[in-house]
Amino acid sequence: MIDSSLDNFNTEPMEKPASPARQTWKMFSSNQSAVAGLILLAIVLIFSLVGPLVYQVAPTEMVWMPLTPPLESEYLLGTDYLGRDILAGLINGGRITIAIGASAALLTIVIGVTIGALAGYYGGWVDNLLMRVTEFFQVLPNLLLAMVVVMLFSATLTNIAIAIGIVSWTSTARLTRAEFLRLRSMDYVRAERSIGAKNRRIIWAVILPNAAPPLIVSAALSIGTAILFEAGLAFLGLSDPNNMSWGRMIGDNRPYILDSWWGVTFPGIAIFLTVLAISLVGDGLNDALNPKLRKR
Amino acid sequence: MVKSLSKRIGNAVILLLAVLVLNFTLIHIAPGDPVEVLAGEMGGATPELLAELRADFGLDQPFHVQLFTYLGNVLQGNLGYSFYYDKPVTELIFDRIGATLLLVITALLFALFVGTALGIASAQKRNSLLSNVVTLLSLAGFSAPVFWIGIMLILLLSVALPIFPIAGMATADEPEGNFAYILDVVWHLVLPALTLASIYLAFYSRLSRASMLEVLESDYIRTARAKGLSRFLVVYKHALRNAVLPVVTFAGLQFAQVISGAVLVETVFAWPGLGTLAFESILRRDSPTLLGILFFSAVLVLVVNIVVDIAYRIIDPRISAK
Numbered sequence: 134m135i136d137s138s139l140d141n142f143n144t145e146p147m148e149k150p151a152s153p154a155r156q157t158w159k160m161f162s163s164n165q166s167a168v169a170g171l172i173l174l175a176i177v178l179i180f181s182l183v184g185p186l187v188y189q190v191a192p193t194e195m196v197w198m199p200l201t202p203p204l205e206s207e208y209l210l211g212t213d214y215l216g217r218d219i220l221a222g223l224i225n226g227g228r229i230t231i232a233i234g235a236s237a238a239l240l241t242i243v244i245g246v247t248i249g250a251l252a253g254y255y256g257g258w259v260d261n262l263l264m265r266v267t268e269f270f271q272v273l274p275n276l277l278l279a280m281v282v283v284m285l286f287s288a289t290l291t292n293i294a295i296a297i298g299i300v301s302w303t304s305t306a307r308l309t310r311a312e313f314l315r316l317r318s319m320d321y322v323r324a325e326r327s328i329g330a331k332n333r334r335i336i337w338a339v340i341l342p343n344a345a346p347p348l349i350v351s352a353a354l355s356i357g358t359a360i361l362f363e364a365g366l367a368f369l370g371l372s373d374p375n376n377m378s379w380g381r382m383i384g385d386n387r388p389y390i391l392d393s394w395w396g397v398t399f400p401g402i403a404i405f406l407t408v409l410a411i412s413l414v415g416d417g418l419n420d421a422l423n424p425k426l427r428k429r
Numbered sequence: 430m431v432k433s434l435s436k437r438i439g440n441a442v443i444l445l446l447a448v449l450v451l452n453f454t455l456i457h458i459a460p461g462d463p464v465e466v467l468a469g470e471m472g473g474a475t476p477e478l479l480a481e482l483r484a485d486f487g488l489d490q491p492f493h494v495q496l497f498t499y500l501g502n503v504l505q506g507n508l509g510y511s512f513y514y515d516k517p518v519t520e521l522i523f524d525r526i527g528a529t530l531l532l533v534i535t536a537l538l539f540a541l542f543v544g545t546a547l548g549i550a551s552a553q554k555r556n557s558l559l560s561n562v563v564t565l566l567s568l569a570g571f572s573a574p575v576f577w578i579g580i581m582l583i584l585l586l587s588v589a590l591p592i593f594p595i596a597g598m599a600t601a602d603e604p605e606g607n608f609a610y611i612l613d614v615v616w617h618l619v620l621p622a623l624t625l626a627s628i629y630l631a632f633y634s635r636l637s638r639a640s641m642l643e644v645l646e647s648d649y650i651r652t653a654r655a656k657g658l659s660r661f662l663v664v665y666k667h668a669l670r671n672a673v674l675p676v677v678t679f680a681g682l683q684f685a686q687v688i689s690g691a692v693l694v695e696t697v698f699a700w701p702g703l704g705t706l707a708f709e710s711i712l713r714r715d716s717p718t719l720l721g722i723l724f725f726s727a728v729l730v731l732v733v734n735i736v737v738d739i740a741y742r743i744i745d746p747r748i749s750a751k
Contacts, residue, residue: 268444269444269447269448271682271685272444272448272685272727272730272731272734273448273685273723273726273727273730274685274686274688274689274692274723274726274727274730275685275686275689276689276690276692276693277688277689277692277707277719277722277723277726278723280692280707280711280719281452281455281716281719281720281723282455284711284714284716284719285455285456285459285460285716286459286460287460357571357572361574364574364576364577365574365575365576365689365693368574368576368693368696369692369693369696369708369711370708370711370712371711380574383574383576383577383580387580387697390580390583390584390588391588394584394588397577397580397584398581398584401573401574401577401580401581404573404574404577405569405572405573405574405577408571408572408573409568409569409572412568412571412572413568
């Protein structure tokens with residue numbers, strides 16, 4: 134009896150557990166809306182990164198009669214009030230919009246994570262001081278502050294990205310701080326400290342990787358926020374005069390909405406789809422990286 | 430209560446001073462010499478005249494002296510002078526603030542009430558049609574630029590179907606009588622307020638839905654149900670107060686962002702508030718006005734935060750008990 138039960142016992146080595154990245158991907162790819170977002174995002178990226186190579190019409194030049202409606206000329210989406218091709222604007226504007234969005238988001242994350250990490254790790258007066266600074270930036274309407282900065286320092290692509298970055302880091306800082314407060318007294322952090330690790334190492338090499346999941350989600354979402362922000366600034370006339378962007382197209386064409394609905398509608402749809410795709414991917418990442426927090 | 434309130438006010442004053450220092454520093458380090466701009470407008474000037482102008486405006490003084498002069502001026506209610514409008518900035522702001530407050534408060538109240546109602550209704554039944562619609566709408570509200578939503582509403586409800594006026598706050602030839610005037614303003618207010626509310630509507634419905642779902646699972650709700658109280662009474666009398674707390678907190682925290690949204694929405698609808706003033710001052714490169722608006726919105730945000738703090742204590746007495 135005993136022997137036979139032992140015979141039945143499976144002595145094959147257990148299957149190796151999937152790596153965390155694999156598990157995350159498995160979770161992510163089983164989430165329909167996240168995958169839809171990823172596909173949409175890929176389409177947007179191909180459209181605006183490869184598009185200019187395929188469709189070579191200058192977005193800032195007059196190519197046809199002004200205010201031609203869509204489908205009535207070789208310029209499929211019509212032309213704006215200066216006779217500029219809307220499709221060319223969308224393709225070339227996308228590159229600028231995405232570039233500004235991504236670099237502003239990068240700056241947001243760098244500032245936010247640094248301030249949040251230092252405040253959460255050191256606590257005490259450092260925390261107090263840094264949280265006051267954060268509070269200060271939360272009290273100022275961020276769009277107005279960015280408007281002031283861009284207007285005073287002229288609207289170049291770099292200045293716009295910097296302005297967006299320095300006004301939008303507060304929520305990332307708070308999130309990072311909360312994570313560091315939670316993690317700093319964990320046993321593995323104490324162990325690291327007991328063997329004499331320097332603060333710098335504990336912050337960046339020990340705690341930060343463990344705080345990464347929510348920060349990755351926040352980084353993804355902040356690209357979407359930065360794109361909306363850039364669009365807002367451009368709509369108000371604060372865009373680089375040498376470059377087309379989706380927000381600038383809406384701003385440029387707004388006075389002519391009675392004559393052309395297409396000039397404002399298409400760039401808006403482009404922004405909407407891009408930010409939607411980023412939000413879907415961000416939400417999917419959130420569920421995949423943090424299964425416990427899954428929405429009910 | 431009084432103690433914590435005075436602490437908050439003290440905190441607010443420090444933050445406002447910091448805003449002023451930031452304002453001044455930004456102007457100071459920004460490229461471009463105001464005296465040379467002025468000389469350019471006068472049609473050129475000799476170096477001696479430039480130096481004289483600089484001394485007149487106190488621009489030859491060291492940074493900290495200029496800063497203290499500026500702070501002193503602000504304390505006396507002088508936020509600078511707009512050369513474009515030929516008016517003091519404070520006067521410009523007070524002319525426009527009413528319109529902005531009307532728009533912002535209407536939009537916020539609308540978003541709060543409708544958003545909370547939608548959120549609570551959709552929390553009653555998970556995966557119902559309403560719940561899915563709310564999720565979908567909130568996703569859309571997050572992803573579309575608010576000014577674009579405004580333009581689309583104009584195209585739909587003012588151009589294609591001419592129901593609402595395209596822009597402005599009142600018809601040019603004012604209708605007779607107070608009541609007709611109020612009606613006219615309300616009519617103009619609908620689309621801008623709806624546009625501004627759209628972002629927060631989505632947000633509040635999502636927030637109140639999550640918070641309601643959480644509260645409905647707590648023990649005191651089960652006790653109330655076990656006592657035999659109706660579901661309606663439990664949801665609206667017992668759960669609502671607790672479920673609405675995070676919404677109120679966020680409404681206060683987000684007020685600065687609501688003002689940012691108002692800048693865009695006012696510009697779309699030519700609503701004559703601080704937002705269009707900010708937009709115009711960009712076109713005219715009128716930095717004193719823009720900086721004045723920035724300072725004034727910070728004042729507004731701090732006042733609202735203190736008010737929300739008080740409201741919070743009324744809704745949740747546990748806070749003041751601590």
